[in-house]
Amino acid sequence: MANRLAGATSPYLLQHADNPVDWWEWSAEAFAEAKRRDVPVLISVGYAACHWCHVMAHESFEDEQIAGLMNGGFVAIKVDREERPDVDAVYMTATQAMTGQGGWPMTVFATPEGDPFFCGTYFPKANFARLLDSVTTAWRDQREQVVQQGANVVEAIGGAQLVGGPKAPISAELLGAAANGLLKEQDTTNGGFGGAPKFPPHMSLLFLLRHYQRTGWDEALEAVRFAAERMGRGGIYDQLAGGFARYAVDATWTVPHFEKMLYDNALLLRVYTQLWRLTDDPFARRIADETADFLLRDLGTPAGGLASALDADAAGVEGLTYAWKPAELVEALGDDDGQWAADLFAVTEKGTFEHGSSVLVLARDIDAADPALVQRWRDVRERLLTARAERPQPARDDKVVASWNGLAVTALAEHGLLTGAESSRVAAIEIATVLAERHLVDGRLRRVSRDGVVGEPAGVLEDYGCVAEAFLAVHQLTTDGVWLERARVLLDVALAHFGTGEGGFYDTADDAERLVTRPADPTDNATPSGLSSVCAALVAYAALSGEPSYREAADAALATAGPVIGGHPRFAGYSATVAEAALSGPYEIAIAAPAGLEAPLLAAAHRHAPPGTVIVAGEPDRPGVPLLADRPLQGDVPTAYVCRGFVCDRPVTSPDDLVARLTR
Structure with missing residues (x-):
């Protein structure tokens, strides 16, 4: 043996x-x-x-x-x-x-x-x-x-398994009940929901952001803003290098379980990007930018794609890389800056972690401080990062997981489109290309690759959903029809091989390895469920292609998740997020414009679009882009069409008119 x-x-x-x-x-x-x-x-x-x-x-x-x-x-x-x-x-x-x-x-x-x-x-x-x-x-x-x-x-x-269980069609009443249910569980002292241990509720926050957009309910937005602020200033967020840990062991977001997972950071990147879009909050923008930088800097792999995680331990000790004592700050920074940093980052002699060490938190709001103070903070961060680099570093799980990379592509595409971050735009396309060229084998997804070599495990439903949604995000980023077609291939496999026959989905294909049971879990936990991720892609694909059968499949599947959305919203965050898009329309915005002239209308569309809106911009009748078909320019100037179900309002040519159309 x-x-x-x-x-x-x-x-x-x-x-x-x-x-x-x-x-x-x-x-x-x-x-x-x-x-x-x-x-x-x-x-x-x-x-x-x-x-x-x-x-x-x-x-x-x-x-x-x-x-x-x-x-x-x-x-x-x-x-x-x-x-x-x-x-x-x-x-x-x-x-x-x-x-x-x-x-x-x-x-x-x-x-x-x-x-x-x-x-x-x-x-x-x-x-x-x-x-x-x-x-x-x-x-x-x-x-x-x-x-x-x-x-x-x-x-x-x-x-x-909830196959063949009760159904509840998506409605405004159902989503209102879900939002109310979430806020009843809100920790109004520390932000987030429930008590310790405390996981970043990224999908619930995405749902509440979309719910606020559709309904104008300020309490939903405030719940997101409060949770985002407490997490971003807490120890769960790496105050030096960016990126979120998996969860906090306490209710105050102070001491994390130190592993950093790709999926958490991808979903939180979307939360902070969308929060900034709706509020112009500089804190949200900073956390979004730093999280995107963390993904590309610390999780990028030489063969392309993003690694799965950074370990909780270094040299066999949990949190060794990240915790500090006051004397260590002074050693790295000198007396004056060391004491200043200890005060700013709440590092005390007693400590908040083990053996008198502390996890860095941001004790004061630095984003609204005067420029000299912000510059001092940035300088201190850089010097502490240099000192931290001399410590043992956490190991990295460098396998590339299809679904998690799909989540990252969608997040990076949104971040690039909304903020103009070119690094995020480029990375979204590059990672999506890795998924298309390496993980898509003979029309079927493989779940993992490592060092450029694809593994044997077959993709599960969440891989098909998250990667299809990513391809649709890149289609909107590039206006290249090949991405729309790639998404269709994945969704057709999901419908043909994962469906229950009753509107829902199994998590494994009908020709996959037989286990003792065939899993079919509609709940969103650490990541979106296979069902909710496929529904997200089905709703977006139908809006981009004009093919109603995909929307019908999404509506039927969302109905199977409806009882969970209404009764247990903390375990249906992504399903509810998708449902908000479906209830909103979603809107379809086509911007017909000669190359390079679409920017003003496109910026207005992205900043003010209703929940789940799909947006494409390019020359009219561009091949492979159904939403641009029969969308002529008005007076030879860039023209925006606001549509639902491919039925469009009167076209507009000014950003102000487009904003008025979207916010009426």
């Missing part, structure tokens, strides 16, 4: 390639080996940036005695949840059903058929050793009960 992970593409699996555990990758061969040996399967699921995954690895998987118990009584399978979200979803549902909670590392004991019969998350070494003994004994002496338990769990998690 031997550890089989050395040839894996996943950085997470490679972290375990030197364990004395005889790890297998997820494969039919692993389950066949368990059946041949007549032993249960131990499935360990995690991801490369996960702090507690590292802890369990160091305590248990690197220990010869524990490894001996695992090797003797089990076939051990290591799974990267980011490569195989389908496997993760099935066993996470089982874990939550059996324990009432979930998380990573996830530890699952299953039959050789894959039926889970005991689940948990992190186990300390001594507890894990006792558990291994207990499961081995139960498998030997109580086999019938163990197998029956597994069958019962599979039946339960199959029944937990």
